[in-house]
Amino acid sequence: MKFPKDIILFIFLIILLYGCSEKKAEATTEELIVGRWVSEGYYDMVEGEWVRDSLAEGGDFVVEYGPDGYAKCWLIDPDTVTELSYPYSIDAEAKRLANPYQTHDLLTLNDSILETAYHLGITETGDTVYGNYKIRLKRLTED
Numbered sequence: 001m002k003f004p005k006d007i008i009l010f011i012f013l014i015i016l017l018y019g020c021s022e023k024k025a026e027a028t029t030e031e032l033i034v035g036r037w038v039s040e041g042y043y044d045m046v047e048g049e050w051v052r053d054s055l056a057e058g059g060d061f062v063v064e065y066g067p068d069g070y071a072k073c074w075l076i077d078p079d080t081v082t083e084l085s086y087p088y089s090i091d092a093e094a095k096r097l098a099n100p101y102q103t104h105d106l107l108t109l110n111d112s113i114l115e116t117a118y119h120l121g122i123t124e125t126g127d128t129v130y131g132n133y134k135i136r137l138k139r140l141t142e143d
Contacts, residue, residue: 037137045132
């Protein structure tokens with residue numbers, strides 16, 4: 001049995017269109033950041049390379065970026081938990097994440113990792129220090 005060319009062409013087009021409809025649109029920066037993240041490591045720039053800062057490892061934090069442009073952050077020290085809430089914004093073109101306290105350069109943002117660099121730090125005594133710092137966060141997933 002021989003199929004007419006029109007039927008073969010029709011089947012080919014259906015397969016092609018079905019395959020195209022299965023592709024998901026790539027998530028935007030604004031969509032990727034939404035969720036809950038936990039600190040995984042702190043780094044200082046030393047002679048042009050990121051070096052893990054073991055002194056900053058005492059306290060952790062969890063931040064939850066909401067789709068409404070607000071974030072909740074929990075600073076976790078051995079004896080206390082401090083909760084903050086603040087607006088945030090993303091400039092995807094400039095690769096920047098800003099909040100009322102700091103502006104961060106977005107280094108990595110994907111489904112599981114968020115890395116940002118910033119240039120203003122606060123010491124335990126509340127002093128402001130300037131430099132090149134990086135924080136790496138991993139996405140918390142619900143089991």
